[in-house]
Amino acid sequence: xxxxxxxxxxxxxxxxxxxxxxxxxxxxxxxxxxxxxxxxxxxxxxxxxxxxxxxxxxxxxxxxxxxxxxxxxxxxxxxxxxxxxxxxxxxxxxxxxxxxxxxxxxxxxxxxxxxxxxxxxxxxxxxxxxxxxxxxxxxxxxxxxxxxxxxxxxxxxxxxxxxxxxxxxxxxxxxxxxxxxxxxxxxxxxxxxxxxxxxxxxxxxxxxxxxxxxxxxxxxxxxxxxxxxxxxxxxxxxxxxxxxxxxxxxxxxxxxxxxxxxxxxxxxxxxxxxxxxxxxxxxxxxxxxxx
Amino acid sequence: xxxxxxxxxxxxxxxxxxxxxxxxxxxxxxxxxxxxxxxxxxxxxxxxxxxxxxxxxxxxxxxxxxxxxxxxxxxxxxxxxxxxxxxxxxxxxxxxxxxxxxxxxxxxxxxxxxxxxxxxxxxxxxxxxxxxxxxxxxxxxxxxxxxxxxxxxxxxxxxxxxxxxxxxxxxxxxxxxxxxxxxxxxxxxxxxxxxxxxxxxxxxxxxxxxxxxxxxxxx
Numbered sequence: 001x002x003x004x005x006x007x008x009x010x011x012x013x014x015x016x017x018x019x020x021x022x023x024x025x026x027x028x029x030x031x032x033x034x035x036x037x038x039x040x041x042x043x044x045x046x047x048x049x050x051x052x053x054x055x056x057x058x059x060x061x062x063x064x065x066x067x068x069x070x071x072x073x074x075x076x077x078x079x080x081x082x083x084x085x086x087x088x089x090x091x092x093x094x095x096x097x098x099x100x101x102x103x104x105x106x107x108x109x110x111x112x113x114x115x116x117x118x119x120x121x122x123x124x125x126x127x128x129x130x131x132x133x134x135x136x137x138x139x140x141x142x143x144x145x146x147x148x149x150x151x152x153x154x155x156x157x158x159x160x161x162x163x164x165x166x167x168x169x170x171x172x173x174x175x176x177x178x179x180x181x182x183x184x185x186x187x188x189x190x191x192x193x194x195x196x197x198x199x200x201x202x203x204x205x206x207x208x209x210x211x212x213x214x215x216x217x218x219x220x221x222x223x224x225x226x227x228x229x230x231x232x233x234x235x236x237x238x239x240x241x242x243x244x245x246x247x248x249x250x251x252x253x254x255x256x257x258x259x260x261x262x263x264x265x266x267x268x269x270x271x272x273x274x275x276x277x278x279x280x281x282x283x284x285x286x287x288x289x290x291x
Numbered sequence: 292x293x294x295x296x297x298x299x300x301x302x303x304x305x306x307x308x309x310x311x312x313x314x315x316x317x318x319x320x321x322x323x324x325x326x327x328x329x330x331x332x333x334x335x336x337x338x339x340x341x342x343x344x345x346x347x348x349x350x351x352x353x354x355x356x357x358x359x360x361x362x363x364x365x366x367x368x369x370x371x372x373x374x375x376x377x378x379x380x381x382x383x384x385x386x387x388x389x390x391x392x393x394x395x396x397x398x399x400x401x402x403x404x405x406x407x408x409x410x411x412x413x414x415x416x417x418x419x420x421x422x423x424x425x426x427x428x429x430x431x432x433x434x435x436x437x438x439x440x441x442x443x444x445x446x447x448x449x450x451x452x453x454x455x456x457x458x459x460x461x462x463x464x465x466x467x468x469x470x471x472x473x474x475x476x477x478x479x480x481x482x483x484x485x486x487x488x489x490x491x492x493x494x495x496x497x498x499x500x501x502x503x504x505x506x507x508x509x510x
Contacts (some may be wrong), residue, residue, distance in 0.1 A: 004394050004400040200382065204379055204381055204392075207339070207341070208373075208395055208398075209371075211365040212365075214396060
């Protein structure tokens with residue numbers, strides 16, 4: 001118990017005694033996590049923008065005018081249960097007319113006596129079933145069902161957008177991985193310098209009979225505090241950046257960090273573990289060197 | 292208490308210690324006498340388990356260097372007080388914190404730490420310096436602080452590596468007087484020195500080291 005109080009006290013005293021190296025390390029963790037956080041948000045927002053470019057739905061099944069209510073219900077049940085279908089929306093002939101009206105500003109019933117627009121189902125697939133091949137198979141199966149007139153799938157646009165999204169995803173994943181690796185390397189190096197400056201303390205307490213655990217624990221705590229502060233500052237800076245973009249640049253990002261506590265938590269956990277483990281590794285290395 | 296058995300220690304630059312065989316009993320005062328580089332400090336380092344022999348064994352307070360576990364080294368060191376030529380004080384802590392450190396490492400309560408530190412500071416006449424920092428003290432006072440830190444844990448053994456080498460006559464006399472006083476209260480003392488006058492002034496068992504070998508061991 002008393003040793004725990006020693007660990008906590010030494011951890012805090014360590015911060016006070018090496019204020020400058022500590023602050024430099026917090027700054028470096030802040031910058032590193034800022035880059036990581038902005039990277040994650042940039043990727044998410046890019047994918048979101050691309051997703052918006054894509055239609056709200058993947059394909060549309062148009063029904064024959066003579067399709068009966070029973071056929072429509074049967075069709076709805078088949079589509080709903082089809083593996084990979086994420087969302088299905090039924091548009092009646094009246095809905096289609098209203099959409100036409102909204103889009104072209106003219107009432108189709110005033111042009112023609114009868115509503116020629118067909119009723120339809122709009123289908124959206126789950127992310128992992130969103131491939132052209134899978135959708136083409138689906139179309140083939142749908143075309144064989146009674147009541148179906150035509151299935152419209154803008155394959156070229158779909159493929160292009162999917163391709164771009166895949167490319168963005170791959171490039172950004174690789175880039176983020178490199179950024180994270182650089183972050184780990186730079187932070188670890190910086191923490192090593194911070195620990196090197198504490199050589200005198202480590203060597204002295206070692207000679208006075210401190211166990212390895214008792215030497216490492218205060219530094220581990222110090223590293224945790226350092227990482228927490230660095231990560232928190234980076235989150236605050238990202239929130240500030242989002243605010244500045246909205247107010248001064250008039251860009252309201254669809255995905256903001258403030259709405260994603262899991263990203264905030266992830267950054268803080270990453271910062272805390274990166275710093276505390278980085279410090280621990282540096283101390284362990286020094287102990288191997290001095291012992 | 293301390294036993295060296297056929298101890299050899301090789302550095303990359305060549306053999307440092309060869310065929311050391313000796314025993315130091317409880318309550319003994321032993322001088323390790325020799326020139327700089329003769330191997331005195333290496334012997335002290337082997338006693339506080341900072342160096343390990345390439346062959347042979349060193350037994351300290353019942354623990355053998357050949358099969359001691361890393362965590363047990365810390366326990367052994369908590370029973371050994373050490374005083375170095377260059378003091379090894381923490382420059383960013385006041386004198387109180389420097390002396391208190393080994394007690395805090397043992398997990399003692401704050402009031403116990405306070406009373407033990409005060410007692411040692413009184414014994415060494417450095418109570419008025421407790422709130423100062425090492426750089427504000429003379430070399431003699433710094434060595435007294437180092438002695439207080441070494442003795443505050445009431446160790447079984449005191450290792451002193453040229454403790455008066457950098458001190459003026461008065462400070463050296465004070466430090467020596469205190470070390471002998473410690474010895475009289477039952478602490479074993481191993482005192483490394485190159486100062487021949489000291490051996491005549493305060494005679495005790497003297498092991499003369501030349502080029503890593505004990506060439507004379509006079510009780």
